[in-house]
Amino acid sequence: MQEMLAAAQDMQEQMQQKLARSVVEATSGGGVVTVKMNGEKQVLSLKIDPTAVAGLGANSADVEMLEDLIVAALNEAGRKVDLLAQSSLRGMLGGMDLPAGLL
Numbered sequence: 001m002q003e004m005l006a007a008a009q010d011m012q013e014q015m016q017q018k019l020a021r022s023v024v025e026a027t028s029g030g031g032v033v034t035v036k037m038n039g040e041k042q043v044l045s046l047k048i049d050p051t052a053v054a055g056l057g058a059n060s061a062d063v064e065m066l067e068d069l070i071v072a073a074l075n076e077a078g079r080k081v082d083l084l085a086q087s088s089l090r091g092m093l094g095g096m097d098l099p100a101g102l103l
Helices: 002-021 060-096
Strands: 023-028 033-038 043-048
Touching (some): 002 060, 043 060
């Protein structure tokens, strides 16, 4: 039993290290906003197409739309990290013959 727990702990550490090195990219607004995020959900970069801000001036509706696009891209990047973590976990545990609900 102790060997099994140690193996599980090793697999968890390996998965965390793999996720920390992983980078996902998400866009919104047809590429107007692009976010890169690592597996620890830290934002690495945020790019905004210059044409999206060129005519903003005092138009608060355009600013609000840009803010919404940024939030959407951040949320999508977070979802991609979650999917990456789930996929990695399934890959590591796939051969362990666990009940379907545990994977």
